[in-house]
Amino acid sequence: MDFLNDARFLGIKPFKEKVWLSSPTMHGEEQKWVDEAILTNWVSTVGENIDAVERQLAEYIGVKYAVGLANGTSALHLATKLAAEKIYGRTLPNEGTLKGRRVLCSDLTFAASINPVAYEDGEAIFIDTEKDTWNMDPKALRKAFELYPDVKLVVIAHLYGVPGKMQELKAICDEHNALIVEDAAESLGAKYKLDGQWVETGSLGNFNCISFNGNKIITGSSGGLFLTNSKEDADKIRKWSTQSRELAPWYQHEEIGYNYRMSNIIAGVIRGQIPYLDEHISQKRAIWERYAKGLADLPVKMNPWDKENSIPNFWLSCLIIDEDALAFMERGNTDYNYKHEDGKSSPQEILEAITAINAEGRPIWKPMHMQPIYKNNIFIKESQLDVGADIFNRGLCLPSDNKMTPEQQDIIIDVIHRCFK
Numbered sequence: 001m002d003f004l005n006d007a008r009f010l011g012i013k014p015f016k017e018k019v020w021l022s023s024p025t026m027h028g029e030e031q032k033w034v035d036e037a038i039l040t041n042w043v044s045t046v047g048e049n050i051d052a053v054e055r056q057l058a059e060y061i062g063v064k065y066a067v068g069l070a071n072g073t074s075a076l077h078l079a080t081k082l083a084a085e086k087i088y089g090r091t092l093p094n095e096g097t098l099k100g101r102r103v104l105c106s107d108l109t110f111a112a113s114i115n116p117v118a119y120e121d122g123e124a125i126f127i128d129t130e131k132d133t134w135n136m137d138p139k140a141l142r143k144a145f146e147l148y149p150d151v152k153l154v155v156i157a158h159l160y161g162v163p164g165k166m167q168e169l170k171a172i173c174d175e176h177n178a179l180i181v182e183d184a185a186e187s188l189g190a191k192y193k194l195d196g197q198w199v200e201t202g203s204l205g206n207f208n209c210i211s212f213n214g215n216k217i218i219t220g221s222s223g224g225l226f227l228t229n230s231k232e233d234a235d236k237i238r239k240w241s242t243q244s245r246e247l248a249p250w251y252q253h254e255e256i257g258y259n260y261r262m263s264n265i266i267a268g269v270i271r272g273q274i275p276y277l278d279e280h281i282s283q284k285r286a287i288w289e290r291y292a293k294g295l296a297d298l299p300v301k302m303n304p305w306d307k308e309n310s311i312p313n314f315w316l317s318c319l320i321i322d323e324d325a326l327a328f329m330e331r332g333n334t335d336y337n338y339k340h341e342d343g344k345s346s347p348q349e350i351l352e353a354i355t356a357i358n359a360e361g362r363p364i365w366k367p368m369h370m371q372p373i374y375k376n377n378i379f380i381k382e383s384q385l386d387v388g389a390d391i392f393n394r395g396l397c398l399p400s401d402n403k404m405t406p407e408q409q410d411i412i413i414d415v416i417h418r419c420f421k
């Protein structure tokens with residue numbers, strides 16, 4: 001649709017500078033640490049920046065050890081492999097540690113959360129989402145354990161910076177002696193009340209991961225962390241991530257290795273960002289609140305969270321359209337179609353309108369059980385309704401960049417109103 005020539009959008013002009021979904025926000029200190037690494041010749045996968053990032057974030061998150069890795073995906077791969085090895089033992093070098101095993105996984109998330117199950121030859125079973133936080137539904141998890149009592153590993157992601165219901169999810173995993181890989185890639189700085197104590201996401205599983213991808217709450221352009229209270233686990237991940245060299249005078253290998261360690265240059269960028277984490281979170285929170293206020297008169301809701309037991313980092317602001325205000329929209333594998341209906345709108349219409357004004361929105365992650373690659377995997381839902389598919393069909397991520405001005409955000413809010421005219 002040609003939005004800017006449509007009567008509903010009269011007078012709306014595209015932004016001169018693009019308003020991004022969530023782009024890097026540099027403060028200057030990053031340059032200092034990167035320069036220092038270069039000037040002192042620590043241009044490698046060892047150096048003070050890595051040490052500082054590991055030390056400072058382990059302290060912030062409240063765990064004993066952090067291991068700097070190339071990205072969140074490699075952290076999740078090694079976390080999943082370590083969990084599997086602990087549960088099932090070591091396999092042959094040419095066999096994944098999850099061969100012939102099933103793993104219960106978050107369904108509404110980015111594929112990177114759960115692909116490591118396949119890297120390790122395992123079978124992911126996808127667990128549906130609950131409406132209160134858009135994360136793994138404890139009731140569906142309980143049902144999955146009833147159907148598959150042998151499962152010993154669960155991968156849980158926190159969507160868009162909103163913690164899942166970890167108290168319930170952990171209790172169910174404990175009942176079944178199952179270990180948890182926590183994917184806190186999107187939720188660094190989000191807090192959760194566990195057993196009455198406020199703790200950070202990234203400390204809630206048995207093996208925990210975060211990401212510093214360019215769009216995350218703080219970034220190094222890339223980078224990730226594995227977080228743990230176990231020295232033995234931290235040492236193992238560090239060893240695997242540096243090609244599994246044994247302590248020997250030559251290259252000696254008893255285990256399969258990876259080149260997954262964080263670079264000291266990337267770590268310099270992250271080190272410069274750490275002092276601004278809390279500032280970024282409050283900026284993101286203000287964005288979420290401005291949307292909530294500005295959209296309150298429309299038939300939409302903002303992405304929810306458990307207000308009693310969690311404080312999100314508000315990484316992305318999202319909305320979901322009320323069922324009776326959803327206009328016709330259909331999605332194929334790579335294409336879509338929608339019709340405007342008076343007083344209604346659809347995610348694809350709103351996303352197109354946002355694009356037309358030179359801003360960036362994004363569809364909700366397409367649930368894993370709807371992905372062609374995982375179409376033969378088992379999907380467990382709690383009731384008739386497929387909650388993940390419903391959120392995908394009615395929801396979208398709004399421009400959530402912390403450099404967006406209130407005036408720009410007001411224009412986006414205005415444009416969304418016009419979509420419902």
Ligand SMILES: Cc1ncc(COP(=O)(O)O)c(C=O)c1O
Nearest residue numbers: 071072073110112113185211213
């Ligand atoms: C939920 C989730 N898991 C994992 C990842 C992977 O992190 P990375 O891009 O650092 O590999 C991301 C983001 O990219 C993510 O959003």
